[in-house]
Amino acid sequence: MRKILAALAAAVMLTGLSAAVPAAAQAAPPVFRDGNGLTVVKQPEWVKDSDRTFTFTVRSEQVARYSVLPGQVSGEHVIMVTLPEGYDSSGGTRYPVQYHLHGHPDYPNTPMNQLMFESSTTGGVPLITVAPNGSGRGWYTNWVNPPASIGQQNWQNFHLDQVIPFVDANLRTIASRDARAISGHSMGGFGAFHYAETRPELFGYVGAFSGGLDLLNQAQRAAVVGTTQLPGSGSPTVPADAIFGVPVWPLDTVWNAKSPAQHVGSLRGMGVAMYTGNGGNLTENPAQAVVEKVARDTNLVTRDHLAAAGIPHTFIDYGDGSTWAEGCNGKHAQPACLVADMKHFVGLLMGSLTHP
Template structure:
């Protein structure tokens, strides 16, 4: 597993160089010290069986291939077409036991990876002490944007990230792990680009999820700064090689050719979330003179959250919105900036508390 943490940030066209995207838990008493053996299925081929990332034996990674995303723009350390997925099990998980658990699917930001040290810490720390929750972090690549691309470049083939995650990863996990495979025991969450993905997936397929969480997500594709950020990810080499055309993901970003941008903008399509638990978290960037890129990134992300909140209120859909400002009252070490680890850990702790109150579990 990668022990580095790659920050994510919201870019504003050419003005910014980054874009929105971006441990010792108590070992469980498990009957076997081997991670689960996984069986191919639901369109996924396992090319590397699970291995524990450390001696705590709670978190493992594995690698699959899928025809829905046969290749992708690979970042450093990635093999295009090989998709790493990280799973954190509850402390008392027993592959041969009878207990089944709810699942949280967490989507990483841009330009980031699913198997980071920060993700592992977020998952293990938020479920320490016997919290009965499985966490799954699938690969979304540096610029996947958790959607089926409208103009996939021929050199990569189709980029059907939505199909990969919703139609393949979810049933694959249910078939191979001891999950409660129902809507009321399944959650989707994500950070930054992943926050967009979580809202997009929940709105497109509300029958799959009982709870939704966004951590500093870019939720409004009508926001021009957010739109510039997405276009920026197509052009930055740090988002993966090769780069792709600016219209590859959502099509042409300019009216009147921007239909897909409008249709897939989460902020304006909240009605399908009715009856689902919804939570959003955002800071205001804090002091703009300190780390101005991360500060501005969070400020723009918060703007998209405010639009989403207003639409949820107008629709009469209950939700939780933690608007934590400069972070000083949210968590020690949180400064209200984008991709700040202390802020994200606090987001996850709070969100897992909501899940345990709202999802079916042992």
């Protein structure tokens, strides 16, 4: 069982992607001020070779320490932002914002995220994209039993009560539900749906790219438990019941309550989109194929609940990826698939969100 957990959890990683934060010699990015419970540790710096994407770093008492991946400093949260072309900090134009949540175990400031954000907003698309730190195993929730070694892990409070108003206070945003979206990949897809269902007054659109949306699915539940145990998900490791509590009936009430697939009612009136492949050829990278197959199963359950509730939604099941995008093979964390997902999703946003 431990080997299965390890394979499921480890395969969620976007292999070979690393953070890129060196500053380039362009005009200065915006300056941020402390507020909304966040302390600015590092002011915005352009990501290399970009004049639209920058990173900055904050601290929050909601997640004062956390399990770190290589290169991270516990308690310091890197956030990456891509501005629309022509953004002017002193201008009068304001923009909608898309918050995008990374997968497990990953960083917000990867070349892959930068590619997704910039390629989907070229040609004057008026959209700000924000990618906050979610840790290798944060799972975008307030943990039930955080260990003393790292203390409270209130990721939901950090993102929804602090990061969102902080961004609105420091960038030229349209600070309203009708101009705000949330999306995510894999673990981040779970987070996007969980946040949208928990705080529907914040978001006008939600999207999941191969999201793990059904915590009643035993393979998905095993993958979550696996992330708590794997050193590759962050150091230190944490107890199996740290995030959602005990994963076994009859003590699994939090798992059931926070499973997005079964609680879609609050998404009524919101734009909803899901993207998934089927894993493609199982003989090629079988671990990534199996993880995508599990993600697809959780999306199908979510789709059925949305349909039963009469909630309009977009469901893109691109199978082995051959007709979705060049280079897409239908597997989990496949860059060509994710870029195509993001471009399609941003098109939906521009047809729905308030924007210039």
